[in-house]
Amino acid sequence: MTTTYTYLIYLAISVALTIWVARTLHKNGRVFLVDVFHGNEALADSVNHLLVVGFYLINFGYVSLALKLGYLVNNAQEGIEALSVKVGMVLIVLGGMHFFNLFIFSRMRRRKSHHDNRPPIRPDTFTAVKQEA
Amino acid sequence: MLTLTVLYDPECGLCRRAHDWLAEQPKLIDLVFVPCASDEARKRFPMLNHDLTKEDLTVVRYDGAVYFGPKAWLMVLWSLARYRDWSYRLASPELLPTTKKVVSAISQNRYQISRVIGS
Numbered sequence: 295m296t297t298t299y300t301y302l303i304y305l306a307i308s309v310a311l312t313i314w315v316a317r318t319l320h321k322n323g324r325v326f327l328v329d330v331f332h333g334n335e336a337l338a339d340s341v342n343h344l345l346v347v348g349f350y351l352i353n354f355g356y357v358s359l360a361l362k363l364g365y366l367v368n369n370a371q372e373g374i375e376a377l378s379v380k381v382g383m384v385l386i387v388l389g390g391m392h393f394f395n396l397f398i399f400s401r402m403r404r405r406k407s408h409h410d411n412r413p414p415i416r417p418d419t420f421t422a423v424k425q426e427a
Numbered sequence: 428m429l430t431l432t433v434l435y436d437p438e439c440g441l442c443r444r445a446h447d448w449l450a451e452q453p454k455l456i457d458l459v460f461v462p463c464a465s466d467e468a469r470k471r472f473p474m475l476n477h478d479l480t481k482e483d484l485t486v487v488r489y490d491g492a493v494y495f496g497p498k499a500w501l502m503v504l505w506s507l508a509r510y511r512d513w514s515y516r517l518a519s520p521e522l523l524p525t526t527k528k529v530v531s532a533i534s535q536n537r538y539q540i541s542r543v544i545g546s
Contacts, residue, residue: 414505417498418498419493420490421475421487
């Protein structure tokens with residue numbers, strides 16, 4: 295019975311954490327995306343939503359796969375120990391996903407800067423150019 | 428047509444290798460290679476000091492802006508799709524002195540380097 299409770303607590307904590315991180319990403323990533331898409335808010339919202347869906351799928355998938363303990367929990371102490379390992383793994387996966395998302399955002403921003411046509415440096419001088427006939 | 432004309436030293440093996448590498452890179456701006464101080468170069472830029480272009484790499488932008496030495500290298504990087512970010516990074520006030528030192532060192536020793544790499 296204790297094992298079942300451990301599973302339920304694990305699920306509750308993991309789901310709550312995933313939802314919290316996804317909402318944080320959703321809320322704070324929007325500004326980035328609006329900038330990347332040159333103020334096109336409809337497109338930014340759409341991409342933002344798609345990113346969050348992917349985030350949910352991967353994280354819930356991991357939480358679900360990592361559920362099974364493989365041994366029976368006999369008392370509260372063992373339950374807490376099992377939870378610490380499982381929840382710790384979920385936190386690390388969430389952290390990894392979070393940084394992966396940040397990486398994607400920063401890459402998108404960098405790609406945008408390619409449209410920048412300003413030369414990197416001032417010329418030394420100017421010369422006359424003979425136009426080709 | 429927005430192009431950069433690169434006045435390079437045809438007698439240096441390192442420069443020929445650099446030219447081959449550049450030819451394969453995807454570009455945001457076309458590069459036109461003209462041997463420095465050649466008749467072609469003198470015809471295109473009648474007012475330019477061609478003795479100076481023998482000293483170091485020179486790039487002339489389509490509108491006549493002239494870049495010598497390290498600045499020319501930065502402009503060549505800037506023309507490449509994959510390295511435009513790097514041109515800004517290397518031209519930043521923090522990195523520019525180092526960029527200039529490294530590029531000048533390579534440029535001044537280009538014949539020795541060419542001998543070492545065997546081209």
